[in-house]
Amino acid sequence: MSYKKKNGKHTIAGEIYHGSYVFVFISAVVMSIIHWEDSAYLFYVGVFSYALALLGYLSAKFRWKNWLSSHIGGMLGSYIGIVTATIVVNIPKIPVLNEFPVLFFWFLPTIVGTPFIFKVGEKYKVRQIKKTRTL
Known part of the structure; x- marks a missing residue:
């Protein structure tokens, strides 16, 4: 997220992120099917989060209309999804935190992460408007 948004480090990091997410998605689906009751x-978090990652990845590849908003929302949304899954799976094993209602941890990453999506989106929206005006 912190690299300059241009070809180079940002695109390489994006390829690695997407490739890693494919692995996480497949792992989540397989694990959920094997242990469906628990x-x-x-399965649902994996499918939804990967759909966001894929949206972000493909929007940068094909650059359709308003691609930047889709890219930012998809990539950051998928990150929120993976953080949510990681927290929800592991919170029962963490003393003190396991005393909070689990529903709290389902919403916490979204509550914290959504403002970042809007902040980053606004940052690049302003830059894109300025760029368009100078052309």
């Missing part, structure tokens, strides 16, 4: 939610 982990069915992993």
Whole structure:
């Protein structure tokens, strides 16, 4: 997220992120099917988060209309999804935190992460408007 948004480090990091997400997606689906009674939610979180990652990845590849908004929302949304899954799976094993209602941890990453999506989106929206005006 912190690299300059141009070809080079940012695009390489994006390729690595997407490739890693494919692995995480497949792992989540397989694990959820094997342990469906306990982990069915992993299937849904995995499918939804990977759909966001794929949206972000493809929007940068094909650059359709408003691609930047789709790219930012998709990539950051998928990140929120993977953080949510990681927290929800592991929170029962963490003393003190496991005393909070699990529903709190389902929403916490979205509550924290969504403002970042809007902040980054606005940052690049302003730059894109300025760029368009100078052309």
